[in-house]
Amino acid sequence: MTEVKSDPGTPQAEAAAASFPWPIHEAVLENGLRVVVSPDPTTPIAAVNLWYDVGSRHEPAGKHGFAHLFEHLMFEGSSHVAKGEHFEWVTAAGGAAINATTNPDRTNYFQVMPSAQLELALWLEADRMGSLALTQETLDNQREVVKNERRQRYDNPPYGRWVEYAFELTFPEGHPYRHTTIGSMEELQAAALEDFQDFNAVYYSPNNAVLTVAGDVDPQEVVRLAEKYFGGIQKHGAIPPAPDGVLPQLKIGETKRRVEPDDSVPRPMTFFMFRAPDSRDDSFTAIEVLAAVLGRGRGSRLYRKLITEKNLAQREEAYTSTWGLAYGASVFIGLFSPRDGVEASEVEAEFLAVLDAMADGSAPVTETELGRAKALLTSDWLRAVGELGGRADMLGQYATLEGDPKAVREYLARLDAVTAEDVQRLAALILPADNRVVIEYVKPASPDAAEEAAA
């Protein structure tokens, strides 16, 4: 019988400020699969979530996009589940919110079930972990689906490729974050079945995964069921170390700029990317606060300067934000679109002046700004853990990236501890000119272009 370690959590009455008031139980199966259970009987449902510690950062050159294409193949059948039946059985049992996502760091698979159907989700997840059917037919079909996903999200929409352009300038040749998760058409086209068989053999092993169940369940019973369904899966051996994401220095070293003349975009738009400490770094919470102070919401500095005061840019809910990446560096991003008749260069100068004033300490963060940013981030957190799918995913994230799901209890205290000095220190580190990538979409020089587009 697998030993279960339990952490009771804060009683509801004391939980007003607690990050995570629910109990957390942990167990490790003999094959290395980590199991995390967080009971909450409020609603008769249970979220089932698996984090595999593999993402696009693990992809070697020439095989970009394969982790994500693999994720698609995980829905294409296994020993006892035919192609498409994963969705079918889950929905037929009243489950919903079924999906999977791949990012640079990891791949997650999830569904929310009526709690009486928990066992079905475990059976389905175990079957594909232990016996995925990889056939040429499903590879060919899903390759086309992924190519359409690429067209729909990256190639067809205006500005759709800005992230690809920015990553290429932000990270050096060979860095695991230099390419996007979607990959390239050519490399996807060249993908062979053996690539995915190898990928499966190396990474889709129980000792490279975390199974999280949150909701109307009994922890001992979940661990018993995990043993029943996953216990017979052999571990594949040691997981090879991921490509090294450590950078010789945090900063990019200069301002890099790509000007992209594009007829098809409706209006000029400028994107920024900055390298920032990674999401496991102690300072990452201060970076989230920085992004909110500078550029999130109607009350942020950039909004008040660029829109209310100077009327230079289009209204956006967010001008700056963070993308947490766990190994080596994260990215801090910014964007604006100039108002009609305003030069992008003029807006860029004002935009960067707001960032500089924060970085050089000439306009320190006020207590009001700090309080506002923390209040917004607190609400984000309460929203995320307020539903079971988000709660299970958060536990999987902390278990995988921090090595301890109970670290989920610390978020609000960490947020609370961020000071104005922390925020300014991070601004001084991240925002200066020697750490910037600028992607500028411009309309080709034709004075009538705007009118033509509108005609």
Place this chain on the structure above:
Amino acid sequence: MTNTLIAERPAGGPPRPYVFPAVTRTAVTGGEVVAAHLPGQRMAYAGVLLEAGVVREPAGREGVGKITADLLREGTERKTGDEFALALESLGASWSGSVDADVLRVGVQAPVDRIAAAVALVAEALRRPRLAEADFERVRQDRVAKLTTAWAMPGTRANEALMRGLYLPESRYSKQDTGTVASVSALTLDDVRAFHAAHLAAGGTLLLAGDLTGVDAAELGEILLGQAAPEPVPAVPTAARELKNREIVVVDRPGSVQSVVAIAHHGPRRDTEDYTAIEAMGTILGGTFNSRLNHQLREVKGYTYGARGGFELGRDSGIFSASASVHTEVTAPAAADALAEIERIKAEGVTDDELASTKAYRTGSLPIALQTPGSVGGALAQIVEFGLPDDYFTRKYTEYIKLEKDDVDAAAARRLFPEHAVVVIEGDAEKILPGLKEAGIGEVRVDTEGQA
């Protein structure tokens, strides 16, 4: 290396029944508070539903509702826009505003211990907005720019052409809810003030969802609802365009690497007696990953990243629509396949397995979809907008359990009209026209009316 796996699919037990949170209604001077208690939920939603949908907009002033809703955040009689934003965001509150054909809704989500303060701010913004010329001008320009941007995005032109195909030009439904570049450009601050005075200044229904222990619903109602609104006059009728033969309408988006295929026709009103059967049928046809449309176009053919379809039924008018973004080269066969799936379900009905699966999905996923204050607030809005019983979402459970194959087959036979549908294809016209003409799926015409 051999893995030992359990071969037999677990049957699972019967679901622990779901009951929608108890709804309490409290009458106050200006209207009514409709509240749902969600124990243990630390975020709360508060919103006001007003009889101010786009059908209330004067002709030529399409989009005034959305602009008015946007302008509410730009300051009050007592606070500038910046001050208002700072006050609201310092509560951790996020503002939301939406408008559909029938109603307009503005609201906030905030931690429940701050919801009263957030409601007071909503009241200030809704009843005593600043509505200043400079703010209006900025918001209007911004909306025009957004509409221009949206027009360049895939799907917008298709959607506009679809609405022109379904409704007569004089119908408000023939234009997007947000208005057009022309109508929004022509708006003045007086239009906004008039719309606000007529539809937003008084009354409404306050929706509340969250752990309401210690929240005084009546007090919040008094703060927000104030004086009663006059009885609304009936809205102008829909003015649907009569659909005869199937039309294939091509909308050019030069250089597009995908085509948007959108198929639509009219549907009944929301109060139709076969609503549940229609919803079940729509789910089987295009509502889930395993639906017939997604299965055929994505999983079998690999034409698309996803295909969907279903019914959207309002107070006075409903539509069926199905859509997919497909690779340009397969535009015509994808459109033919989608139409064939609609024809097939209409002619042959659904299978017992599909029905059983859909019943389980619709009942099982209900509590999954209704976990958050925001989604329960949305459910309350539906209850109020369509005059549904307070226990509608609990009853839905029972209705689905009682649903039979004959009901769903009848809904498919009575409510789908692929032979009369408007089929809009937005894509690179030069590349797709020859194939569409050859496909023989209907008379092809090019719609050039659309403009940013």
